Amino acid sequence: MNRVTKWSATCASAGIILVAWETLVRRFEVPEYLLPPPSAIWQKFWQTLSVQLEEIAFTAATTLTGLLAALVVGVLLALVVTYVEPLRSIVLPAFAAFNGIPKIAIAPLLVTWFGLGAEPKILLAFLLGLFPIFVNAATGLSEIEPDVIDLARLSGGTEFRIFRKVRLMNALPYIADAMKVAFPLALVGAIVGEFIGGNRGIGQLILSGQFNLDTPLVFACLVTITVFTSVGIGAVAVFERVFLGWRLSQRRR
Amino acid sequence: MTEAAVVSADAVGMRFGGQQAIDNLSFEVHDGEFVAIVGPSGCGKSTTLRIVSGLATATSGTVRAHGSEVMRPLQDAAMVFQAPVLLPWRRTVENILLTAEMRGEPAAAHRERAGKLARLAGLEGFERHYPHELSGGMQQRVSICRALLLDPSLLLMDEPFGALDVMTREKMGFELQRIWTATRNTVLFVTHSISEAILLSDRILVMSPRPGRIKTDIPVALERPRSVETLKDPRFGELAVTVREQIETT
Numbered sequence: 001m002n003r004v005t006k007w008s009a010t011c012a013s014a015g016i017i018l019v020a021w022e023t024l025v026r027r028f029e030v031p032e033y034l035l036p037p038p039s040a041i042w043q044k045f046w047q048t049l050s051v052q053l054e055e056i057a058f059t060a061a062t063t064l065t066g067l068l069a070a071l072v073v074g075v076l077l078a079l080v081v082t083y084v085e086p087l088r089s090i091v092l093p094a095f096a097a098f099n100g101i102p103k104i105a106i107a108p109l110l111v112t113w114f115g116l117g118a119e120p121k122i123l124l125a126f127l128l129g130l131f132p133i134f135v136n137a138a139t140g141l142s143e144i145e146p147d148v149i150d151l152a153r154l155s156g157g158t159e160f161r162i163f164r165k166v167r168l169m170n171a172l173p174y175i176a177d178a179m180k181v182a183f184p185l186a187l188v189g190a191i192v193g194e195f196i197g198g199n200r201g202i203g204q205l206i207l208s209g210q211f212n213l214d215t216p217l218v219f220a221c222l223v224t225i226t227v228f229t230s231v232g233i234g235a236v237a238v239f240e241r242v243f244l245g246w247r248l249s250q251r252r253r
Numbered sequence: 254m255t256e257a258a259v260v261s262a263d264a265v266g267m268r269f270g271g272q273q274a275i276d277n278l279s280f281e282v283h284d285g286e287f288v289a290i291v292g293p294s295g296c297g298k299s300t301t302l303r304i305v306s307g308l309a310t311a312t313s314g315t316v317r318a319h320g321s322e323v324m325r326p327l328q329d330a331a332m333v334f335q336a337p338v339l340l341p342w343r344r345t346v347e348n349i350l351l352t353a354e355m356r357g358e359p360a361a362a363h364r365e366r367a368g369k370l371a372r373l374a375g376l377e378g379f380e381r382h383y384p385h386e387l388s389g390g391m392q393q394r395v396s397i398c399r400a401l402l403l404d405p406s407l408l409l410m411d412e413p414f415g416a417l418d419v420m421t422r423e424k425m426g427f428e429l430q431r432i433w434t435a436t437r438n439t440v441l442f443v444t445h446s447i448s449e450a451i452l453l454s455d456r457i458l459v460m461s462p463r464p465g466r467i468k469t470d471i472p473v474a475l476e477r478p479r480s481v482e483t484l485k486d487p488r489f490g491e492l493a494v495t496v497r498e499q500i501e502t503t
């Protein structure tokens with residue numbers, strides 16, 4: 001199936017679902033606070049657009065800050081376990097244990113420690129994004145055929161050149177994959193942080209919608225979040241297209 | 254002998270744990286020679302290549318390259334393995350250029366030679382292809398070009414055609430001979446194929462079963478270039494019988 005037909009198929013099925021939703025909600029007179037029809041959500045979305053943008057901007061800032069920190073720390077830790085053999089046996093089990101803690105469960109604790117500002121949200125986004133980035137970066141940096149390293153050594157390759165031209169390049173697609181997972185996770189962290197405390201962010205807007213039985217507002221927020229997530233995933237896809245073109249052509253086979 | 258051998262192994266031994274893999278192994282390879290190593294599986298051929306290249310250190314004996322003892326990976330040797338091990342994100346020419354970049358030389362300075370080698374190896378028109386867009390035989394030719402890029406003083410090949418089908422393998426053998434005739438690098442070539450060893454080499458070293466040592470050193474006096482015709486030469490048949498007997502008798 002080519003891209004155009006695929007796209008039209010997706011649009012058509014989405015259209016059918018929306019029309020069915022609208023018709024059924026009207027036909028059975030479902031109250032708006034239970035399940036609003038798409039038209040009401042759409043209307044609400046445009047009415048509250050400026051608030052939506054303001055709040056998602058806050059959420060985006062905490063998410064991306066946490067994600068960036070997770071990227072930096074995750075890759076640095078991956079470098080440590082790749083190059084410092086003795087630390088590997090300390091960092092890896094510690095990480096496995098740490099990953100066993102449901103990070104959402106410690107969110108209230110973070111609010112206690114860091115208050116109602118942006119910090120606990122950034123920290124939650126960071127904690128949730130860290131694990132997949134670290135694991136994938138460590139895999140990408142170390143899973144290289146030993147023959148390749150031997151070849152590089154025989155041509156006079158220093159550790160740094162091997163890192164730059166072999167290990168890092170090998171790790172890039174792994175890290176790109178990790179970002180696609182870590183981005184929605186970091187967003188979950190940021191929103192949960194907003195649920196728990198503070199008065200900013202799209203999470204707070206959802207809470208106020210729920211509190212006022214303004215369900216169309218809750219749905220409008222979901223639309224905004226979905227758009228934001230798509231933009232983020234799209235950015236990673238653009239990165240892949242520009243820098244990892246070889247991989248896309250490999251996958252297409 | 255006035256000139257130091259490119260490689261000289263003297264009473265080399267290698268233990269892995271309690272196992273003696275190689276014992277008292279000695280041989281020399283001279284400048285411009287093409288030497289084949291044959292022997293039963295597990296006799297230590299790959300290990301020998303790794304020791305000669307400096308990637309592994311023998312537990313006894315010494316290996317010298319150009320007269321000086323090998324203590325760390327040789328800097329002007331190159332290796333070709335059974336698998337082509339190309340980097341999937343690099344196109345043909347960039348894969349060939351990896352050797353230069355690893356030595357810290359600008360790739361641009363070697364681009365012309367890389368292109369020349371690619372053409373010599375029959376890769377014309379595939380310079381901008383990624384490894385996954387090449388056949389197995391073509392990938393292996395890329396890895397041979399990569400090894401030849403910096404004109405290594407010693408080229409080590411460990412069953413380079415072992416993963417190819419019989420027809421491609423024979424073709425690649427003749428192609429390697431053609432490339433080698435043009436470059437004349439010193440080659441140490443491990444193979445399981447007796448006819449490949451005879452067709453390509455100046456000398457065949459037969460190794461004993463584990464613990465491996467050099468059992469016999471058989472000169473191959475057939476004139477070059479060798480071709481399919483060589484296979485019909487009675488001397489070829491005699492050599493093949495001799496080598497086989499040497500491998501099979503313990």
Ligand SMILES: Nc1ncnc2c1ncn2[C@@H]1O[C@H](COP(=O)(O)OP(=O)(O)OP(=O)(O)O)[C@@H](O)[C@H]1O
Binds near residue numbers: 269293296298300301
């Ligand atoms: N890193 C290692 N650790 C332990 N034993 C090893 C190691 N490398 C090789 N050996 C052992 O040394 C012996 C020789 O191995 P080697 O790979 O050199 O054989 P080979 O002649 O190349 O065999 P083949 O023809 O099957 O490739 C084998 O018995 C093998 O088990």
Ligand SMILES: [Mg+2]
Binds near residue numbers: 299
């Ligand atoms: Mg071997």
